[in-house]
Amino acid sequence: MITLTKVNKSFGSNHVLKDIDLTVKIGEKLVVIGPSGSGKSTMIRCMNLLERPNSGSVTVDGVDLTAANASVNQVRQSAAMVFQQFNLYPHKTVLENLTLAPTLLKGVKKEAAAATGMAFLDRVGLKEKADAYPSQLSGGQQQRVAIARALNMHPKIMLFDEPTSALDPEMIKEVLDVMVDLANEGITMVVVTHEMGFARRVADRVIFMDEGRIMEQGTPEHFFVNPDHDRTKLFLSRIL
Ligand code: ADP
Numbered sequence: 448m449i450t451l452t453k454v455n456k457s458f459g460s461n462h463v464l465k466d467i468d469l470t471v472k473i474g475e476k477l478v479v480i481g482p483s484g485s486g487k488s489t490m491i492r493c494m495n496l497l498e499r500p501n502s503g504s505v506t507v508d509g510v511d512l513t514a515a516n517a518s519v520n521q522v523r524q525s526a527a528m529v530f531q532q533f534n535l536y537p538h539k540t541v542l543e544n545l546t547l548a549p550t551l552l553k554g555v556k557k558e559a560a561a562a563t564g565m566a567f568l569d570r571v572g573l574k575e576k577a578d579a580y581p582s583q584l585s586g587g588q589q590q591r592v593a594i595a596r597a598l599n600m601h602p603k604i605m606l607f608d609e610p611t612s613a614l615d616p617e618m619i620k621e622v623l624d625v626m627v628d629l630a631n632e633g634i635t636m637v638v639v640t641h642e643m644g645f646a647r648r649v650a651d652r653v654i655f656m657d658e659g660r661i662m663e664q665g666t667p668e669h670f671f672v673n674p675d676h677d678r679t680k681l682f683l684s685r686i687l
Pocket residue numbers: 458461463481482483484485486487488489490
């Protein structure tokens with residue numbers, strides 16, 4: 448579903464991604480961990496053209512994102528992103544947040560987008576908030592709306608960049624529960640998170656990034672029981 452081949456990315460003289468090779472299979476749940484600044488966000492952003500690599504190739508659902516004619520709209524329809532900061536449109540209602548992209552980018556009729564939007568709001572437990580504004584919701588509720596909004600594009604891949612890092616502790620579980628439900632439905636997921644409980648429950652594979660490289664990968668058990676590298680052990684000892 449996603450293939451990165453020898454991906455390099457620099458910001459000025461800061462070489463952030465170094466020869467990243469990664470394949471994510473259809474339906475796979477990949478969790479990405481690693482210290483701050485190791486390139487996790489940059490890598491996941493390369494998967495939906497929020498960043499372009501300087502070299503190497505990124506293919507998502509058969510589309511070469513590094514090709515000159517790659518269509519941003521097409522790519523963002525197949526891979527939807529949920530961010531640490533929920534990025535809801537503050538002046539739109541919850542339901543309007545869900546209908547905007549499908550109507551503008553995919554030409555879906557407003558009524559149809561609203562109908563599927565209500566179904567996704569129901570799934571994240573927020574149907575009754577359809578007419579509320581984001582500022583009237585808690586952080587956990589806003590993030591659940593952001594997930595419903597992403598789902599309303601009917602993506603093939605869900606990309607999550609530290610979706611619970613900005614939340615108060617008591618709200619983390621309600622968001623992770625929605626993500627676990629989603630994972631159980633078989634969608635391909637790439638999740639940057641340090642929630643190792645989540646990783647243990649859903650990840651098929653965990654990758655540990657350090658200084659722009661994939662240092663180590665394996666099952667969640669591998670990371671808990673016997674990681675290979677000292678850097679990995681040190682990192683895990685700090686977050687667990
Ligand atoms: P992580 O998500 O693992 O914390 P990032 O991918 O956000 O790491 O950042 C990796 C490095 O790239 C950091 O040194 C960061 O400062 C730098 N960086 C990320 N995005 C940009 C940008 N848009 N412009 C300049 N530097 C950036």
